[in-house]
Amino acid sequence: MAGKKSQVVVIGGGTGTFVVLSGLKSAASNAKNPLGLAITAIVTMMDSGGSTGRLRDQYGVLPPGDIRQALVALSDSDELWRKLFLYRFEEGDFRGHNFGNIFLAALERISGSFQKALYMAQEVLQTQGSVIPVTLKQANIVAHLTDGTVIHGERLIDEQDERAPIVRIALEENVEPNPEAAQKLLEADVIVVGPGDIYTSILPNFLFPEVATAYQNSHAHKIYIANLMNKKGQTDNYTLQQYIDAFKPYLGERPFDTIIINSTPVPHEQLTYYKEHGETPIINDISQPAHDMRIITGDLLSPNRPVISASDVARSMVRHDPHRLAKTLLQLIHV
């Protein structure tokens, strides 16, 4: 591949995508051994909860939260800028809002264009790579449950309720995708899917037929990074096979070439915490993958347990290690 950069596309949203992008970006910009990687993040735009949901409701802007995380993951600017964009006000008028969300919302209001806001954020954060919103229209998802219930909007689907299992998700209304998303998938050498909540962060990207078709038609090496823990209300007690099966209605019978899954046991203390909240680790129940899919296992657990904010402890208990994940991915990318 000398002379040509490998086009790596990471598709998802949220913290899982942040971890993958951070690891790849760090590896790609290692001064001693610069790699020929061009990184693109395709990011879900269906979040309707928390700070992002309030900004959508109150200011009519597109959801900034997942974009903000991807921008910061790829940022090459001073640490203070990255801290600023991730900074979450814990009290007062701005309680629960991240500065980066306020930045993107204000700029979209002033310029009338989410893309212009995104461009200025990329400039100030010196983003190495592209961040592509999967759509530039207001979009929402619905979840259909086995008992016939339909849940409207990402915020409610994301609530950790006791409820019937999810059968499928869909767009609430048909809206256009961002044509750049399909284009980048077609041009990719490698596509990394996940980790992340499949029904609220990963699969929403593939609800646009143009995006799902481009993914299926792409000649890229398609890699799925399995989550560490199941998500209550979304993927209760799912095994790895159930995750793979969940992708099939959207991406066909052979959604991936390679599946990466952590093999290190989650430490007892965190396991207890998660179990109390009805969440269990994902079991690798695939010994003979169908359709020549390959499974790679390894110690991918982060030794750190970063607490993003006081109000966000639960979400930050167990994480993939960005460097170990990147190392595993780079062996597959062969740069």
Added chain:
Amino acid sequence: MAGKKSQVVVIGGGTGTFVVLSGLKSAASNAKNPLGLAITAIVTMMDSGGSTGRLRDQYGVLPPGDIRQALVALSDSDELWRKLFLYRFEEGDFRGHNFGNIFLAALERISGSFQKALYMAQEVLQTQGSVIPVTLKQANIVAHLTDGTVIHGERLIDEQDERAPIVRIALEENVEPNPEAAQKLLEADVIVVGPGDIYTSILPNFLFPEVATAYQNSHAHKIYIANLMNKKGQTDNYTLQQYIDAFKPYLGERPFDTIIINSTPVPHEQLTYYKEHGETPIINDISQPAHDMRIITGDLLSPNRPVISASDVARSMVRHDPHRLAKTLLQLIHV
């Protein structure tokens, strides 16, 4: 002055200082005829009302509002950045807050330093000149009225109440000034005082003995720009002589070398509006200035009536014209 830039220091806060700085900055960076001007703004830090007051109360930060206006006035960056810093949210969680205030508050919280926040804002706004907070400590003012009442805090002093006239203002507690403020005044070739509300924007800067002494000891040409309109509750029906007299307790018997006052009548429509709100134009009642002070009159009224925001109509009805003001000042600066 060939080879050496004229050091111009503008001292005040609020919209008046914004207008003077904008005019001077525009003249100084005129590409066809670049002037040898080094502009410094010394800015009051006693605001306790509105967005700024809420940020002080809720986040314990230093007041960002006046600093934000000075930074934007001296900004050389894209118009979108300047618009962003001045952008005021009119509804929702951020109602009444300017983006620039949120930026400075978040950065001060993260870095623990108002100066670091100021430095980053100067960098992103490409500020031409320096913006010097008069203090880097939390400071508040009190106003003593003729009937013995004491009003605590800028917010309450700024309210347009019916009340006894102000005798004097003072610091609520003694705090250190920013040593750079006194230094810049001593080094100045020209010092421009005002326009602006004298008790809430201008005089608060001179309540620090070090600042007032540096001003008095400075060999700079000292210029006062008189306001266009009186301020209800602060300077009701003041004449120009009363304004000059109001400075004397803080700056001595000859506070200025030159006084600039607009001579064009305020248009009937605005005059009516102001009169309904108990505010009148300032009358020039000085025919023979004492102590060789010079008075310069001219048409300094802006033909525009910028409305900064829907909630801010009253404050934006009558303005000095930045270019006419700068032209008048430059004739005195002799660059």
